[in-house]
Amino acid sequence: MKEKKVLHDLIVIENIQLNKRHFILELQAPGLLPQFLPGQFVQVLVKDSPSTFLRRPFSIHAFDTVKNSFRLLIQIKGEGTRHLSLLKPGEKLNVMYPLGNSFTLPNGKNVLLVGGGCGVAPLLFLARWLKEQNVNVTMLTGWKRKEDIFEKEAYQQCGNLLITTEDGSEGETGMVTSHSIFKSVKTFDRIYCCGPDRMMKAISHIATRKGVECDVSLENTMACGFGVCLCCITPTTKGNQRVCMEGPVFNTKELKW
């Protein structure tokens, strides 16, 4: 039985500025939150921002059942996200949830998580969930430069954290796709990837070549988020599928990129 989708006014309990372009909103619900799964997302209504007409989709970055709250990792891209970055604790936000499917458990105990920039958003929740199921997590994250890196400790608590920076200021130099870990990629039972399309395609390529299962989380633009507008479709082996309903997580074997 699928969890019922709801619309609720949630309370902002924290707004953490990570760097100039990224922040975290922690939202608390008045009633009990559903049992969110890693990969699922929410649709946020941005009020008092005239140029922001549609809701904004964000994947769940962290889920705290004790506090009955969840976190969204948000990159400031336009007026809507800038508006959200100014929210203060105590303010309310109208949110629709839970939306979308979730990541698949691996057929084994070793997994590689690959995230680029804000693409790490669903991966922290995923890494914690996998760790709870005694899966060994290796997490590879790619950044432009050292100053951009955030939440290092949180990832390190879930397993082995690997870093690439484009300027070489931390970890290996270059893009995530050129990291040396891919030489031994066959030791992993599944790869989970989220980031820019180009990066996901490249990782998917490596996974296919080496015969490793790979889940990616897509972020196609969407209007509704609950399956009716048919704007966020992606071509798959089963025909056009909705990223908001059949996704956002897809096994790369099914995607016809």
Added chain:
Amino acid sequence: MVDLSVKIAHLNLKNPVMTASGTFGYGEEFRDFVDLGRLGGIVVKAVTGDNRDGNAYPRMAETPSGMLNSVGLQNKGVDYFIKEIYPAIKDFDTNVIVNVSGSTIEEYVAVAEKINELKKIPAIELNISCPNVKQGGMVFGTNPSIATEVTSAVRKVYKRDLIVKLSPNVTSIQEMAKAVVDGGADIISLINTLLGMAIDADKRKPILSTITGGLSGPAIKPVALRMVWQVSNAVKVPVIGMGGIMNATDAIEFMLAGASAVQVGTANFIDPTITMKIIDGIEAYCRLYKIRSVKELIGGLN
């Protein structure tokens, strides 16, 4: 007690609030949010003769106070609809209306003929106004003689209420309205989306895969109101008004302009419960102004 019911042609609506095709799926998708039995009617996603994959991604661009879409009538065809979808929606306690589309007159007729066999569908809405398909769609809705031709061809095979949905992408909406009434339309619904375009200046590329798409949302409301007013003054058949309705006041404005009922579209994407709020808001408005029947609002400009 306010009487919210309206009658358009043979359709009895509990209240004037319907949902617009393509924005409400087949109704099922809204079960978590809406008491479907409270709606005046549901117009389901367009049905064509055969399966259509629709257009390539990207199909959507957010624009000031609105959005552009170029979905392109993605659906699994009329036979699939009859076999898989109709059984699940036929007993909804509201008017379930099927939006019918095609690329040729023969396709429109074939689909309408099959829907005519479905006893629980009280009306079809003929979509001669989709701007997002290469053949057909808007072509039928922008040329008066072709509009008459497709309407009368469908009229011959479809026995219940025939709604024709007009495109705003014309010079004279009155002329188009008269053309479909001549063809045998019982009801006119308008407006479909306005043809538009969005460009990504950084990439120097159109945002939509199809370059152009259909504009909806509050950005088009003044155009829609004007056209509803013009059409309701030009023809005798009842009019269903739509275009950017986001709240009860918007819906009331359409009724004052001459619409007997309204359809809510894009607003469903942002607030899937919006139709319930609009019904409540229309009732509150009637109470405030001591209006006993919502019918008094139709064409009720001072």
